[in-house]
Amino acid sequence: MAQGPYSDIVVDHFENPRNMGEIEAADGEAEVGNPTCGDVTKIFLKIEDGRIIDVKFKTFGCAAAIASASMTTELIKGKTLDEALKVTNELVAKELGGLPAAKVHCSVMAEEALQAAIKDYKKKSAG
């Protein structure tokens, strides 16, 4: 049953987040915060041969932020970096069965954290 403005999928990912946690010595990691609401998401990537073989996240934030980060990790696991970079917040919101307009920024935070973690990996591997 949907609760309030959220789809069943959002509620499921909020109650049972996928890939929550941390990766020690991650190949790429980033933390992104939203200054307006104060919520924060961290993403950790393990990368081998240009492919994301493991991903974990931590979110201090609202239900939509947790569900968006959880869905993002599900969508990028096993993907190449180029494929992962195509996982936009619109796609995440769609896969979640939609987000209320006031909660779209929560999915943007997940996308920004993903992009920043990939950037961190590229920076580290270039050096």
Ligand code: FES
């Ligand atoms: Fe800010 Fe959800 S209310 S991330």
